[in-house]
Amino acid sequence: MGVLAVDRAGTREALLEVTEKLADMIRPLPDTAIPIPGADWTVGETANHVAMAGQLFVDLANGIPRVHGDVTKEGMAAANAEWLARDPERRADRLADAIVSSTRTFLDTVEGRPPTQSVMAPAGKMDMETLVSYALTHTLMHDCAIARALRKPLPVMRAHVNLMMPFLTVGMESFVLKEKTKDLTACFLLHLRGGPQVAVTFDKGVLRLDTKPPRRVDCHIVADPVALFLVAMGLKKQWGPIATGKLMTWGTKPWLALQFVGFFATP
DSSP: OOSSOOOHHHHHHHHHHHHHHHHHHHTTOSOOOOBOTTSSOBHHHHHHHHHHHHHHHHHHHTTOOOOOTTSSHHHHHHHHHHHHHHOOOOOHHHHHHHHHHHHHHHHHHHHTSOTTOEEEETTEEEEHHHHHHHHHHHHHHHHHHHHHHTTOOOOOOHHHHHHHHHHHHHHHHHHBOHHHHTTOEEEEEEEETTSOEEEEEEETTEEEEESSOSSOOSEEEEEOHHHHHHHHTTSSOSHHHHHTTSEEEESSSGGGHHHHGGGBOOO
C-alpha cells in the first residue's frame, strides 16, 4: 500500500474516459508523423507507445512478469525505443482501437484481482490499485503531449491529479535522483489545492514519504494540481506557474522549492 489511498471507482472511470478521449483525438488523423513539441517522438510513435504500454499493464494485472528497462529514466527510454523499433504500426485508427481495447481489458482484469496484490511495474513495486493510478498517469502524460502537438486543449483536470497522486508518491521513491539528494537534509510539505498533502523528507539522501511531516517543515509548497502535474511531467517549465501564483512556497528554506522537481527524474 502506498502513502495515499486510491479512489478505486474514480480512478477506473477517469482512465477509461481519458483513454477514449485520446482515441477520439487521434482516430481521424490521416497522417500521424506530426512532431511532439520538445520530444523526439511523433504523434504516431507516442500513440503506439501508449497502445503497447496498455498491453504491458494487462500482463502485469494478469500476474505475467514484464521487464521494461531498469527503473531508471535512461533504462526505460532504451526499452521504449526497442518497442517502437519492433512495431511499425503508426496508422491512427488502428492505434486508437488498440489503446481503447487494451485499457478496457486491463480494467476488466484488475476487477478480478485482490487490490493489495503486489506488482513489479516499470516504475517500481506497487499494489494493484496503485497500478491503475499509474496507468492513468502514463496515459495522461502522453495524452497531453499529443494534444499539444495537435494544438488541442490539454485534457488533464484537477480531479485527475488527485487520482494520480497515489502513484506519483510511489514514483518519487522510484525516480529520486540519488546523486542530487545524497547530501540533502530537508523536510518538504507539498499541499495540493483542493487535494491531499504529502510530506517529503530527505535525510542525507534517504527519502521518506508521509501524509504528515515527521519533523519541522523546511519548505512548504502549495500547488495548483494541474500546474504541478505539467511541471513534474516535464510538460511545462516552473517559471510561468510561479509567476501566476500556481506554485507558491514559504518556510525556513523556501529556495529549496525551486530545486524540488529536479530531485526526481521524469517517468
